[in-house]
Amino acid sequence: MRYRILKLQGCLECVRGHVEVIKETGLYLIVDCSPEDIEFLQERFGIVAIPEERKPIRKHQIFQEGETITVDEIKTLVGFDKLKEQGLSDEGIVIAILGTGVNLDVLPDDIKNRVEVIDYTGEGPQDDINHGTPITYLIGSLTEKAQIKHLKVIKKDLSIEGRALLDAFEYAYWFCHIANVSWGFENNPCEHYKMYNGLMQFVAYADPPFYFVASAGNNNAEPNAIEFPAASEYAIAVGAIDKTGLLAGFSSIGPFECPELGVRIPKPDVTTYGVNLLLLDANGEEKELSGTSFAAPIVSSFIAWLYNAYARQKGLDILVGHRINPHCNCEGWTEDYGYGILQAFVNAPLGTAINYQALINAFGLGFMLVLPVVVIKGIEEALRR
Numbered sequence: 001m002r003y004r005i006l007k008l009q010g011c012l013e014c015v016r017g018h019v020e021v022i023k024e025t026g027l028y029l030i031v032d033c034s035p036e037d038i039e040f041l042q043e044r045f046g047i048v049a050i051p052e053e054r055k056p057i058r059k060h061q062i063f064q065e066g067e068t069i070t071v072d073e074i075k076t077l078v079g080f081d082k083l084k085e086q087g088l089s090d091e092g093i094v095i096a097i098l099g100t101g102v103n104l105d106v107l108p109d110d111i112k113n114r115v116e117v118i119d120y121t122g123e124g125p126q127d128d129i130n131h132g133t134p135i136t137y138l139i140g141s142l143t144e145k146a147q148i149k150h151l152k153v154i155k156k157d158l159s160i161e162g163r164a165l166l167d168a169f170e171y172a173y174w175f176c177h178i179a180n181v182s183w184g185f186e187n188n189p190c191e192h193y194k195m196y197n198g199l200m201q202f203v204a205y206a207d208p209p210f211y212f213v214a215s216a217g218n219n220n221a222e223p224n225a226i227e228f229p230a231a232s233e234y235a236i237a238v239g240a241i242d243k244t245g246l247l248a249g250f251s252s253i254g255p256f257e258c259p260e261l262g263v264r265i266p267k268p269d270v271t272t273y274g275v276n277l278l279l280l281d282a283n284g285e286e287k288e289l290s291g292t293s294f295a296a297p298i299v300s301s302f303i304a305w306l307y308n309a310y311a312r313q314k315g316l317d318i319l320v321g322h323r324i325n326p327h328c329n330c331e332g333w334t335e336d337y338g339y340g341i342l343q344a345f346v347n348a349p350l351g352t353a354i355n356y357q358a359l360i361n362a363f364g365l366g367f368m369l370v371l372p373v374v375v376i377k378g379i380e381e382a383l384r385r
Contacts, residue, residue: 002052003038004028004166006198008205010047027170027202048198052162056186057154058227059100059131060215062250064290066275067243071141074273077243078298079322079344080142083305090146090304095139096172096179097297098165099132101125101152106133106284111140115148118171120164121155127282128156134279134289135182135297142301149176154183166199173202173210177307180300181214181235182293184227190258192228200234209314211307213238213300215292216268217252223335224257226267231256236303236316237267240274240295241341248275251292253336268338269316270323272298299342321345 005015007027015021015029019037023030038049075081102117103126115136117125127133136150151168153160172179185192203212214235219225230237230252240248247253251274254267274295276288303318310318316339323340333339 001035002030002032002163003049004030004052004162005041006048006050006202008048008198008201010041011045012047014045015041015047025170026174028166050162050166050195050199052166054159054161055165055192056159057183058186058217059129059154059158059183059291060218060227060293060296061131061182061289061291062218064242064248064250064275066248066290068276068278068288069243069273070278071138073243074277074298075142078272078302078342080302080305082344083302084144088305088309090143090307093143093146093178093304093307094176095143095146095148095300095304096168096176097132097135097139097148097150098153098168098172098179098181099135099150099183100129100154101127101132102136102150103127103133103282103284106280106282107137107140111137111148114140114143114146115150117150117152118168119152120168121152121161123152123155125150125152129154129158130282131182131293133282134287135180135293137280138277138294138297139180139301142298143304146301146304169199173206176210177208177311178211178213178300178303180297181212181229182291182296183215184217184230189226189228189231189256190261190263193231193256193258193263194261196228197232197234200229200232203234204314209311209318211236211300211303211315211318213296213303215296216240218250218291219252220250221247221253221336223253224255225252226254226256227252231265231267233265234315236299236319237269237338238274238292238296238299239268239271239336239338240290240292241271241337242275243273245341247271247336248290248292250290251295251336254338255335266333266338270299270319270339270342271295271337272342302342302344
C-alpha cells in the first residue's frame with residue numbers, strides 16, 4: 001500500500017534506510033510498504049504517514065427556505081466595497097478550490113478568463129455534481145483580479161482518492177495563497193483528524209502565509225458536529241447565517257472534541273451568509289443555493305482582498321477587527337457564531353498576530369475557548385507599512 005510520509009517530523013533518513021522511497025516531493029516521501037512497516041517507522045522514528053486510500057465525502061449543500069441574497073447584496077452586507085475603498089486589491093492572489101470541477105462555458109467571461117481547472121480524478125474537468133460551478137462563480141464574482149485554480153478532486157460518486165487529495169493539497173500549498181474546501185469527510189471526524197491533521201500542520205509553517213478555509217458542515221446545529229478538515233486548528237472553519245444575521249438551522253456548531261486524543265478546539269471560527277444565495281449553477285441557470293459550502297467562498301474571497309496588505313497575519317488573525325457578534329453578549333468565541341459574523345469595517349482595528357499554536361502548546365486547547373479577541377492596531381497604520 002502507498003503512504004505519504006510528511007516531511008515535518010521524525011527521522012526521514014531513517015525511513016530511507018528501512019523502506020524504498022518511490023518518489024520525493026516538497027512535502028512528502030512516497031513509499032510503498034505494509035501497514036506493519038509504517039507502524040514500525042512511526043513508533044521507532046516518530047514519522048507521520050497518510051495512506052493513499054479512497055474516502056467518501058459530503059458536500060455541504062442543502063435546501064433551506066429563506067430570503068434570497070444576491071451577489072451584489074453579499075458585497076454590501078459583508079463590506080467588500082469598503083475593502084476596495086480602502087485601496088485594497090486582490091491582484092496577484094491565487095485561490096485554489098478543491099472541488100467537483102467547473103462547467104466553464106456557463107461562467108461570465110470576466111470570471112471564466114481567470115479560472116483554470118486541473119483534473120485529479122481522471123473524469124474530466126466538468127462539474128457533474130452541480131457544486132463546484134456555483135462555488136467558482138461566487139468566488140469569481142466577489143474577487144476582481146485574483147486567479148482561481150479549481151482542483152477537481154471529488155469524483156461523481158462523492159469520493160476522493162487519497163493520491164488526488166494529497167497531490168492537490170501540495171499544488172495549492174506551493175502555488176496558491178488561499179485554499180477553499182466546501183465539503184467534509186463523511187462520519188467520524190476524530191478518525192480523520194488523527195489521519196490528516198499532520199498534513200494540515202504545513203499551513204502553520206507556510207511563508208508567505210497560506211490560508212485554508214473550510215465549510216463547517218450542515219449537521220443541523222448539533223453540538224460537536226464540525227466536520228474535518230474544518231475541524232483542524234489550522235483551518236478557518238466557516239458557519240452559515242441567513243440574511244437577517246441569524247444562524248442557519250443547518251449550520252454545524254462546536255466545539256470540535258476528540259476525548260480519546262485529548263483534543264478540544266473552538267469551532268467554527270467565523271460565520272457569514274449561506275442561505276438562499278442566488279448563484280449560477282452548472283447549467284448556467286440562476287438558483288437559490290444554501291449550505292456552509294457557499295459561506296466558505298465568501299471568507300476565501302474576503303481574505304484575497306486582505307492578503308496583500310495583511311499577509312503577515314497568519315490564519316484567523318487576518319480577520320481580527322473584521323468580525324462582529326451581535327447575537328451574544330461576548331467578546332470571544334461562541335459555539336454557534338465562532339468569533340463572529342464576517343463584516344468589513346472602515347478603519348476597523350486589526351489584531352496583532354496572536355501565536356495560537358504557542359498558546360495551545362503552553363496551555364492546552366481548552367485555553368482557546370476563553371481567548372479574547374485582542375484588537376490594538378488600526379487598518380490605516382497597517383496600510384502605511
